[in-house]
Amino acid sequence: MAAKFDLTDDSIVVVIGTGAGGGVLANELAQKGVKVVALEAGGRYLPGDYLNDEWDSFGQLAWLDARTTSGDWRVAKDFSGLPAWIVKAVGGTTTHWAGASLRFQEHEWKALTTYGRVQGANLLDWPIDAAEMAPWYEKAEDKLGVTRTGGREGLPGNNNYKVFEAGAKALGYKDVHTGRMAINSADYDERTYCHQVGFCFQGCKFGAKWSSAYTDIPRGEATGNLEVREKAHVLRIEHNDQGKVTGVVYADADGNQQMQQARVVCLAGNSIESPRLLLNSASSMFPDGLANSSGQVGRNYMRHMTGSVYAVFDQPVRFWRGTTMAGIITDESRHDPSRGFVGGYEMETLALGLPFMAAFLDPGAWGREFTTALDAYENMAGMWLVGEDMPQETNRITLNHDVKDQYGLPAPNVHFDDHPNDIAMRNHAYKQGQAVYEAVGATRTFPTPPYPSTHNLGTNRMAENARDGVVNRWGQTHDIANLFISDGSVFTTGASENPTLTIVALAIRQADHLASELGKGNL
Amino acid sequence: MGETLDRTSLTRRQLLARSAAAGALFVVGAGFVAGTDAAWASEVKHLEPRTMATLIQMARDIYPHDHVGDEFYAAAVKGYDAEDKKAMVEAGIAALDAAARGKGHASYLDMGWERDRVDILRGMEDSAFFQTVRGGLVTGLYNQKAVWPLFGYEGESYSKGGYLEHGFDDINWV
Numbered sequence: 185m186a187a188k189f190d191l192t193d194d195s196i197v198v199v200i201g202t203g204a205g206g207g208v209l210a211n212e213l214a215q216k217g218v219k220v221v222a223l224e225a226g227g228r229y230l231p232g233d234y235l236n237d238e239w240d241s242f243g244q245l246a247w248l249d250a251r252t253t254s255g256d257w258r259v260a261k262d263f264s265g266l267p268a269w270i271v272k273a274v275g276g277t278t279t280h281w282a283g284a285s286l287r288f289q290e291h292e293w294k295a296l297t298t299y300g301r302v303q304g305a306n307l308l309d310w311p312i313d314a315a316e317m318a319p320w321y322e323k324a325e326d327k328l329g330v331t332r333t334g335g336r337e338g339l340p341g342n343n344n345y346k347v348f349e350a351g352a353k354a355l356g357y358k359d360v361h362t363g364r365m366a367i368n369s370a371d372y373d374e375r376t377y378c379h380q381v382g383f384c385f386q387g388c389k390f391g392a393k394w395s396s397a398y399t400d401i402p403r404g405e406a407t408g409n410l411e412v413r414e415k416a417h418v419l420r421i422e423h424n425d426q427g428k429v430t431g432v433v434y435a436d437a438d439g440n441q442q443m444q445q446a447r448v449v450c451l452a453g454n455s456i457e458s459p460r461l462l463l464n465s466a467s468s469m470f471p472d473g474l475a476n477s478s479g480q481v482g483r484n485y486m487r488h489m490t491g492s493v494y495a496v497f498d499q500p501v502r503f504w505r506g507t508t509m510a511g512i513i514t515d516e517s518r519h520d521p522s523r524g525f526v527g528g529y530e531m532e533t534l535a536l537g538l539p540f541m542a543a544f545l546d547p548g549a550w551g552r553e554f555t556t557a558l559d560a561y562e563n564m565a566g567m568w569l570v571g572e573d574m575p576q577e578t579n580r581i582t583l584n585h586d587v588k589d590q591y592g593l594p595a596p597n598v599h600f601d602d603h604p605n606d607i608a609m610r611n612h613a614y615k616q617g618q619a620v621y622e623a624v625g626a627t628r629t630f631p632t633p634p635y636p637s638t639h640n641l642g643t644n645r646m647a648e649n650a651r652d653g654v655v656n657r658w659g660q661t662h663d664i665a666n667l668f669i670s671d672g673s674v675f676t677t678g679a680s681e682n683p684t685l686t687i688v689a690l691a692i693r694q695a696d697h698l699a700s701e702l703g704k705g706n707l
Numbered sequence: 708m709g710e711t712l713d714r715t716s717l718t719r720r721q722l723l724a725r726s727a728a729a730g731a732l733f734v735v736g737a738g739f740v741a742g743t744d745a746a747w748a749s750e751v752k753h754l755e756p757r758t759m760a761t762l763i764q765m766a767r768d769i770y771p772h773d774h775v776g777d778e779f780y781a782a783a784v785k786g787y788d789a790e791d792k793k794a795m796v797e798a799g800i801a802a803l804d805a806a807a808r809g810k811g812h813a814s815y816l817d818m819g820w821e822r823d824r825v826d827i828l829r830g831m832e833d834s835a836f837f838q839t840v841r842g843g844l845v846t847g848l849y850n851q852k853a854v855w856p857l858f859g860y861e862g863e864s865y866s867k868g869g870y871l872e873h874g875f876d877d878i879n880w881v
Contacts, residue, residue, distance in 0.1 A: 236864075379869030379871045550832075561859060
């Protein structure tokens with residue numbers, strides 16, 4: 185039975201957000217007997233509710249609250265009010281994610297040491313490393329049922345993968361396969377196998393893809409230690425005269441403000457909302473926002489170097505059929521500065537339906553150069569490029585006092601300028617992606633610009649020293665002992681891998697630490 | 708394809724008898740625009756019918772797909788036939804016609820070559836009117852489920868159990 189806690193119960197842990205970070209943390213704590221209230225801004229949607237129609241699903245799940253953009257990234261021009269394509273729902277963006285589940289490479293935990301100083305970049309080593317994270321990654325892979333780990337088989341390759349694999353091999357790439365995916369290739373953990381539905385981004389109607397919405401959340405509730413309040417949008421974190429957080433103020437489903445007291449607050453609202461909430465919680469004691477003595481809250485916003493390559497062939501591909509992202513080439517993910525940039529990138533299969541292809545292939549384009557590409561939609565193959573981008577202090581989330589959200593609070597502005605390293609990497613990736621398809625007879629290729637960000641990272645970064653970042657090695661804020669951050673905003677650097685597996689591994693590890701500290705009476 | 712006229716009460720012959728040519732692809736009459744072959748017709752309540760015909764031609768010139776019939780473009784811009792949009796659209800199309808006259812043509816619809824019409828559009832592509840029409844077409848045209856099969860797109864597969872038994876890996880040319 186799901187628990188029900190009193191607003192004045194100050195013995196509980198409040199978790200803000202129920203995605204890869206918050207959803208996992210809430211369940212892991214509940215399993216250990218810790219009493220948790222999870223506050224989720226969105227509503228609850230389960231596989232039966234998901235809509236396999238791109239725009240209808242976007243309307244159902246996407247976070248569409250007021251946001252603004254600035255900087256030289258093309259998203260600011262093409263999608264000025266939509267910097268990120270992420271989800272407002274129980275389960276957060278684990279409903280939308282494609283399932284790619286990769287561990288960081290060893291050197292990526294130590295970007296500053298490995299790459300050296302890069303002008304304009306605010307590189308820093310993580311205070312943790314691959315050896316420390318290995319057991320937590322293993323737990324995360326078992327939780328998510330990641331294919332090609334723990335003895336689990338890989339997924340079968342779909343049409344888009346067949347073209348991708350043939351091109352990769354023709355080009356001489358060695359490490360190409362259908363990915364390490366949190367999508368079942370066989371029944372696992374009470375979830376069925378992938379039926380190749382083709383709508384991974386819209387929520388998996390078979391539940392073959394892991395999402396906290398229908399795994400961790402209900403299991404946490406079943407312990408009797410977790411209460412999830414949906415449509416509970418947190419507005420402010422409160423603190424006392426000793427500088428400890430005491431609870432949170434949120435707007436409930438009816439728009440009424442409630443105050444939930446707490447022993448510990450864990451913030452997992454994604455790299456845009458988490459720093460925004462800290463900034464919006466400024467007080468006379470913390471005039472620059474909570475946990476911001478370093479001045480790093482909101483800074484070092486990363487979104488991965490991204491782009492796509494689509495290609496047209498003289499034969500049908502029908503790439504919309506089947507798993508959206510089950511295909512990867514990892515040869516370019518190494519650190520090899522001879523290519524003209526530090527860090528590396530992954531190449532991963534990607535397909536969009538016709539409506540989203542029209543919106544994202546070349547935003548703003550029109551005329552026959554554009555429409556002849558769509559005329560060949562049936563003969564199209566596609567891949568996504570995702571690599572490590574440079575943290576920059578000036579890429580940041582700030583409060584836009586000229587634009588207010590539905591609660592009258594300043595909207596977040598997302599400022600992003602590409603670093604020269606990001607541009608050099610993207611150009612290299614475009615060239616290699618186009619070469620993959622040209623190697624198997626593409627008649628036309630499209631180096632497609634980045635979409636609104638799904639990988640939002642780094643705005644409350646983890647640092648050994650309090651002056652360099654917002655949280656310590658446990659995700660505990662340097663400034664406030666009972667305030668933790670539990671999402672991708674703690675990323676010190678972004679690495680080249682899709683971030684969800686690392687967010688989950690960090691959340692499992694944080695739950696272990698938190699339960700232990702609570703048990704010892706240290707919090 | 709949007710709201711069509713009641714074809715049971717209006718034969719092709721009657722329709723054409725009540726209309727006048729508007730460019731090569733359209734005929735217009737009181738309260739409607741139709742294909743020159745009268746294969747489709749769309750009721751127009753607020754705009755001038757000729758304005759709607761020009762808007763449909765403009766939509767095709769922005770996103771030309773030769774295998775997609777005019778009725779889909781008509782449906783994509785149907786929403787502009789509204790009282791609160793009338794002034795914006797009439798002014799935008801008037802500007803289009805003025806630009807055409809500047810090039811020595813009677814109107815936008817009277818320009819026989821797509822490239823000449825596209826030149827006009829290129830000259831106004833930063834205008835709010837053009838960007839509104841273009842932006843609206845991205846969903847107005849490509850999110851019509853009836854259009855998807857014309858591009859081969861099959862859409863959802865959940866209702867048939869996914870593509871697992873329906874060709875997810877059926878190509879054999881690579």
